[in-house]
Amino acid sequence: xxxxFDLIAQLRQRAETRAPVEIGIGDDAAVLHHxxxxxxxxxxDMLMDGVDFRWGEAPPELIGxxxxxxxxxxxxxxxxxxxxxxxxxxxxxxxxxxxxxxMFQGLFDLAExxxxxIAGGDTNSWDxxxxxxxxxxxxxxxxxxxxxxGARPGDSIYVTGACxxxxxxxxxxxxxxxxxxxxxxxxxxxxxxxxxxxxxxxxLHHILDESGVGAIISGEIVPVHAxxxxxxxxxxxxxxxxxDGEDFELLFTTPVSDLPNSCLNxxxxxxxxxxxxxxxxxxxxxxxxxxxxxxxPKLGWKHALG
Amino acid sequence: xxxxFDLIAQLRQRAETRAPVEIGIGDDAAVLHHxxxxxxxxxxDMLMDGVDFRWGEAPPELIGxxxxxxxxxxxxxxxxxxxxxxxxxxxxxxxxxxxxxxMFQGLFDLAExxxxxIAGGDTNSWDxxxxxxxxxxxxxxxxxxxxxxGARPGDSIYVTGACxxxxxxxxxxxxxxxxxxxxxxxxxxxxxxxxxxxxxxxxLHHILDESGVGAIISGEIVPVHAxxxxxxxxxxxxxxxxxDGEDFELLFTTPVSDLPNSCLNxxxxxxxxxxxxxxxxxxxxxxxxxxxxxxxPKLGWKHALG
Numbered sequence: 001x002x003x004x005f006d007l008i009a010q011l012r013q014r015a016e017t018r019a020p021v022e023i024g025i026g027d028d029a030a031v032l033h034h035x036x037x038x039x040x041x042x043x044x045d046m047l048m049d050g051v052d053f054r055w056g057e058a059p060p061e062l063i064g065x066x067x068x069x070x071x072x073x074x075x076x077x078x079x080x081x082x083x084x085x086x087x088x089x090x091x092x093x094x095x096x097x098x099x100x101x102x103m104f105q106g107l108f109d110l111a112e113x114x115x116x117x118i119a120g121g122d123t124n125s126w127d128x129x130x131x132x133x134x135x136x137x138x139x140x141x142x143x144x145x146x147x148x149x150g151a152r153p154g155d156s157i158y159v160t161g162a163c164x165x166x167x168x169x170x171x172x173x174x175x176x177x178x179x180x181x182x183x184x185x186x187x188x189x190x191x192x193x194x195x196x197x198x199x200x201x202x203x204l205h206h207i208l209d210e211s212g213v214g215a216i217i218s219g220e221i222v223p224v225h226a227x228x229x230x231x232x233x234x235x236x237x238x239x240x241x242x243x244d245g246e247d248f249e250l251l252f253t254t255p256v257s258d259l260p261n262s263c264l265n266x267x268x269x270x271x272x273x274x275x276x277x278x279x280x281x282x283x284x285x286x287x288x289x290x291x292x293x294x295x296x297p298k299l300g301w302k303h304a305l306g
Numbered sequence: 307x308x309x310x311f312d313l314i315a316q317l318r319q320r321a322e323t324r325a326p327v328e329i330g331i332g333d334d335a336a337v338l339h340h341x342x343x344x345x346x347x348x349x350x351d352m353l354m355d356g357v358d359f360r361w362g363e364a365p366p367e368l369i370g371x372x373x374x375x376x377x378x379x380x381x382x383x384x385x386x387x388x389x390x391x392x393x394x395x396x397x398x399x400x401x402x403x404x405x406x407x408x409m410f411q412g413l414f415d416l417a418e419x420x421x422x423x424i425a426g427g428d429t430n431s432w433d434x435x436x437x438x439x440x441x442x443x444x445x446x447x448x449x450x451x452x453x454x455x456g457a458r459p460g461d462s463i464y465v466t467g468a469c470x471x472x473x474x475x476x477x478x479x480x481x482x483x484x485x486x487x488x489x490x491x492x493x494x495x496x497x498x499x500x501x502x503x504x505x506x507x508x509x510l511h512h513i514l515d516e517s518g519v520g521a522i523i524s525g526e527i528v529p530v531h532a533x534x535x536x537x538x539x540x541x542x543x544x545x546x547x548x549x550d551g552e553d554f555e556l557l558f559t560t561p562v563s564d565l566p567n568s569c570l571n572x573x574x575x576x577x578x579x580x581x582x583x584x585x586x587x588x589x590x591x592x593x594x595x596x597x598x599x600x601x602x603p604k605l606g607w608k609h610a611l612g
Contacts, residue, residue, distance in 0.1 A: 022345070023451065023453065026454075026516070027384070027453050027454050027455075027516075028349060028380045028381075028383040028384050028454065028499075028500055028501060029347045029348055029349035029380050029381060029384045029386070029444075030348045030349070031345055031346070031347055031348075031384070031446070031451045032345070032346045032347075032348060033344075033346075034340050034343060034344045034345075034346060036343060037340060037342060037343070038339075038340050039328070039337055039338070039339050039340075040337070040338040040339075040340060040346075041335045041336070041337055041338075042335055042336045042337075042338060042390075042392060042425065042426060042441075042443075043334060043335035043336070043426065044392045044394050044426060044427060044428050044439075044441060045394070046394040046395070046396055046428045046430055046437070046439055048396050048430060048432050048434060049434075050432065050433070050434070051430065051432050074334045074335050075334075075335060077334040078333070078334050078337070080335070084348075086350045086441055088350050088351070088352035088439050089352070090352055090354050090437060119348065120348065120349065120350060121350060122350050122351050122352045122439075124354060124357065126354050126356065126357050127356070128354065128355075128356070128434050128435050128437075129434050131352070131354075131396060131434075131437050131439075133350075133352055133394050133428075133437075133439035135348075135392055135441035137348075138335075140337070145329065145337045147329065147333050148332075148333050148334065149333075193334075194334055195334060210332070210333075
């Protein structure tokens with residue numbers, strides 16, 4: 001692997017410095033300039049080999065990409081516009097330098113796509129597995145940050161895209177719903193929002209717990225991703241969609257109960273589906289034609305691949 | 307070890323939320339409110355078991371403490387006042403929950419001492435060694451950020467405290483020079499500053515490289531820490547002081563060539579020593595009475611314990 005200082009020099013060359021970053025890679029710390037009063041959203045995610053990806057089984061570019069993408073997904077879930085990111089790595093000494101560069105390439109490419117400045121980080125080498133820890137920042141729009149705690153009885157619950165089967169490979173290639181979040185916020189009031197990482201049911205529970213409300217989800221309507229084998233039973237497919245996790249779709253509530261089709265299909269690659277309603281009575285329920293109302297537990301995924 | 311969600315709940319209970327943190331632990335991301343135009347300093351450090359500390363050989367409190375302290379030291383080196391930190395961890399599944407709590411205890415205690423809000427993070431478990439990655443933020447004072455690149459020919463070079471022998475244990479217990487940095491900035495202009503992590507010589511080179519200048523250091527005056535065995539030769543002791551690293555003292559330059567004694571000893575625990583001068587001619591030299599001028603190479607420590 002390349003010498004630590006060589007790698008920093010390379011990253012420094014690649015990293016652009018633009019607002020809000022005034023001083024980027026190369027000093028003891030970065031300096032961000034906020035010329036106006038601002039609300040800044042900050043998120044951090046640590047990804048580890050064998051847990052969030054498997055080095056050697058996926059192209060290094062996709063691994064680097066995912067490490068940033070999950071952070072951008074968190075910013076999207078707050079309704080924030082990403083600005084800057086800090087990338088810390090523990091690099092196994094045995095990794096070839098070229099593959100490490102490819103990992104950073106994938107990360108920088110996604111950063112460019114979403115206009116994120118890589119403003120700093122910490123590069124280390126060791127005898128353990130690869131660890132990548134990223135802190136990403138963004139600005140809220142004039143609509144403010146969208147929290148988990150804002151769901152109100154009577155809200156409708158929507159989800160972008162489709163859920164389930166992400167570990168087939170989509171967890172490495174998904175597009176964080178940054179653009180969709182900004183667009184949605186602009187179209188109508190969002191009361192609560194989360195990105196689906198632990199799983200549809202688990203993340204819905206997070207919203208309900210934080211908001212002190214309940215929900216009824218229409219089982220037949222939950223969009224099941226094509227990555228889930230089509231020869232599974234309807235029930236198996238629904239369970240996978242509700243529990244698999246790593247979908248990185250947006251789950252949100254809004255008082256608008258009937259989004260016009262122009263909204264639902266504004267992003268052809270990212271349809272929006274109404275999947276349920278928020279209730280004043282706590283509790284999370286799944287409604288299906290076959291078996292009526294049944295409790296929908298957290299199910300969910302415990303941060304471990306396969 | 308405790309369940310991930312239990313641990314987050316505990317941390318959330320312990321973490322205060324105060325300005326600039328508006329939304330802390332518990333949502334997809336934190337929200338920081340900057341009500342006025344501001345320059346924000348951001349730094350990040352990742353520490354790994356076997357590299358930056360050895361789990362089982364040091365009290366968990368000190369390990370947690372160090373992980374935050376190195377970040378506060380970086381903020382000090384920019385002349386910034388710490389405000390918030392984000393803590394991500396990869397916790398070995400085999401670690402007893404009680405020891406993990408002790409680690410967080412040490413970290414939170416230091417955060418309180420320096421009025422830092424733990425505003426978020428990411429908790430993970432895995433089969434690898436302990437990794438702690440922290441991103442810390444601070445505000446610059448009215449004097450602005452102190453960069454590595456500001457050293458000017460004719461500046462005097464000063465260092466706080468004493469150097470060398472830190473791996474005897476001081477690397478786990480040092481106090482980040484946050485107060486000293488703010489105080490120094492208030493007393494006189496600081497042109498360039500860095501905290502000594504790689505080693506006195508290596509970090510001096512960082513200042514010289516970034517500033518495009520040279521330096522002459524007076525070997526006899528460099529403060530050698532009492533942690534270096536007193537029965538070593540003067541040359542061995544000086545080499546250790548210049549190369550050991552992890553001192554987390556401040557190395558800075560200022561146009562003020564003769565700091566009054568009231569400044570040099572304002573902090574009895576943290577004396578300040580003038581160790582050299584900045585030259586227009588690039589190159590780094592060590593002057594000693596015995597051997598005159600000799601090149602002072604980077605020496606330094608490559609981020610690996612013992």
